[in-house]
Amino acid sequence: MADCHAEHALRERRSGVVFDQTVCAVRVVNLGARHGRIEQAHQLELPLRLERVSVVLVERVTSSRLDGEALGDCAQHCHLTRIPQRIEANCMRAVILDRNGPIDSLRIGEMDAPSMSADEILVRVHAAAVNPADLKVVSGKDGAAFIHARKFPTAIGYDFSGVVEKVGANVRGRTVGDEVFGFLPYSGTNKQGSFAELVSVKAHAVGVKPGGVSHEQAAASATVGCTALQGLRDKGGLRAGQRALINGASGGVGSFAVQIARQLGAEVWGTASAANADFVRELGAARVIDYRKTPLRSLDAKLDVVLDAAVTSSFQEVRGLLNAGGAYVTLLPSTSLFVGMVSSLFSSKRCGLVMVKSRAADLDQLGQWLAAGEVRASIDETFPLSEITTALSVQESGSIRGKLAIRLGEPPP
Ligand SMILES: NC(=O)c1ccc[n+]([C@@H]2O[C@H](COP(=O)([O-])OP(=O)(O)OC[C@H]3O[C@@H](n4cnc5c(N)ncnc54)[C@H](OP(=O)(O)O)[C@@H]3O)[C@@H](O)[C@H]2O)c1
Numbered sequence: 548m549a550d551c552h553a554e555h556a557l558r559e560r561r562s563g564v565v566f567d568q569t570v571c572a573v574r575v576v577n578l579g580a581r582h583g584r585i586e587q588a589h590q591l592e593l594p595l596r597l598e599r600v601s602v603v604l605v606e607r608v609t610s611s612r613l614d615g616e617a618l619g620d621c622a623q624h625c626h627l628t629r630i631p632q633r634i635e636a637n638c639m640r641a642v643i644l645d646r647n648g649p650i651d652s653l654r655i656g657e658m659d660a661p662s663m664s665a666d667e668i669l670v671r672v673h674a675a676a677v678n679p680a681d682l683k684v685v686s687g688k689d690g691a692a693f694i695h696a697r698k699f700p701t702a703i704g705y706d707f708s709g710v711v712e713k714v715g716a717n718v719r720g721r722t723v724g725d726e727v728f729g730f731l732p733y734s735g736t737n738k739q740g741s742f743a744e745l746v747s748v749k750a751h752a753v754g755v756k757p758g759g760v761s762h763e764q765a766a767a768s769a770t771v772g773c774t775a776l777q778g779l780r781d782k783g784g785l786r787a788g789q790r791a792l793i794n795g796a797s798g799g800v801g802s803f804a805v806q807i808a809r810q811l812g813a814e815v816w817g818t819a820s821a822a823n824a825d826f827v828r829e830l831g832a833a834r835v836i837d838y839r840k841t842p843l844r845s846l847d848a849k850l851d852v853v854l855d856a857a858v859t860s861s862f863q864e865v866r867g868l869l870n871a872g873g874a875y876v877t878l879l880p881s882t883s884l885f886v887g888m889v890s891s892l893f894s895s896k897r898c899g900l901v902m903v904k905s906r907a908a909d910l911d912q913l914g915q916w917l918a919a920g921e922v923r924a925s926i927d928e929t930f931p932l933s934e935i936t937t938a939l940s941v942q943e944s945g946s947i948r949g950k951l952a953i954r955l956g957e958p959p960p
Pocket of ligand 1: 799
């Protein structure tokens with residue numbers, strides 16, 4: 548009976564461990580990636596006959612691991628008789644969305660760690676990155692239902708970089724301790740978020756993070772790098788010797804598209820505001836067009852691929868600039884895209900939409916470019932997880948150049 552009560556109490560608190568002789572509660576604070584400091588411990592007053600039951604309840608766990616040192620501290624306070632080497636907890640710290648609303652309705656709290664299937668790996672997140680999609684998920688607007696499950700409370704965020712903590716029974720080629728990066732699926736069935744300590748992902752949907760690349764760089768490259776690569780190479784069919792125009796070349800996707808088009812051997816033109824022209828030139832653009840002064844349709848040369856990373860143009864607007872066999876690729880569905888796709892059926896020029904997919908091969912390619920210094924994520928600013936609402940507000944303001952990264956765990960020494 549007492550055991551049942553104790554188990555119930557453990558379930559209520561979401562984490563804990565059974566000991567001999569002692570019943571106590573501990574408050575755990577200021578946890579880094581692996582270690583916790585126990586701030587407060589006290590006898591637990593449960594209306595139970597617990598003489599023969601022994602329980603430690605961990606009231607607030609913000610890491611799924613506590614080590615012997617932390618528990619030694621606990622034992623000092625609580626007179627525990629036995630200290631385990633490690634406690635597995637099933638909860639994690641995360642940025643939590645309870646309902647759609649403004650950015651400041653987000654909170655940082657604890658929630659169940661994601662469950663894992665046999666073909667998945669559990670990744671301890673060291674860094675994440677902000678995307679415009681996060682704002683859509685928070686507000687519930689602009690197609691949010693197609694990129695995240697409407698199930699609350701939920702963690703939010705897509706991009707991550709971290710270390711494999713557990714490997715499913717059917718997984719081959721990934722082991723505990725591997726450094727990996729990627730992004731959660733942009734799908735109406737995705738119930739996870741990467742602004743959290745843990746994510747579980749299909750093993751074939753992550754790339755290897757090279758040792759010389761920081762977790763922040765890797766996380767900030769994942770979605771935007773794959774979108775640019777899949778948009779230019781797969782949808783656009785961009786080849787060496789061709790010319791690509793990147794509309795919105797200073798943004799997250801655009802800044803990667805400029806660099807990746809160069810890696811594919813193309814000449815690159817980019818549009819940007821005047822303030823970002825030098826930045827886009829430094830990324831490798833041969834020509835930068837101020838979109839506030841020069842409308843795309845007035846350009847005087849032929850292009851093979853137009854990637855509209857800003858989603859402000861249309862196939863109708865640029866088709867006159869495309870060579871025969873050329874392609875216009877955009878990033879969001881719209882009526883004008885549908886019209887463009889229909890009219891491209893009667894044309895030698897193509898019109899399409901890229902919907903980014905997380906693939907190990909593409910992420911590995913990105914990782915190699917990052918490690919070689921051929922492509923870089925321009926991180927405008929890095930925020931600790933505790934400042935997530937500030938980071939999202941900065942993203943919303945549109946004033947960033949490149950990407951915003953989010954750091955989890957302890958800051959580097
Ligand atoms: N389909 C997919 O799989 C997929 C994947 C990733 C992202 N997306 C979507 O693609 C969009 C862009 O994502 P992102 O991460 O690159 O966004 P971002 O980082 O906010 O970049 C947007 C860029 O657009 C530029 N811009 C603004 N108005 C413009 C105009 N009138 N003409 C030309 N450029 C203009 C801005 O440049 P300046 O600062 O120089 O003004 C800014 O750098 C978002 O809506 C996102 O949700 C879709």
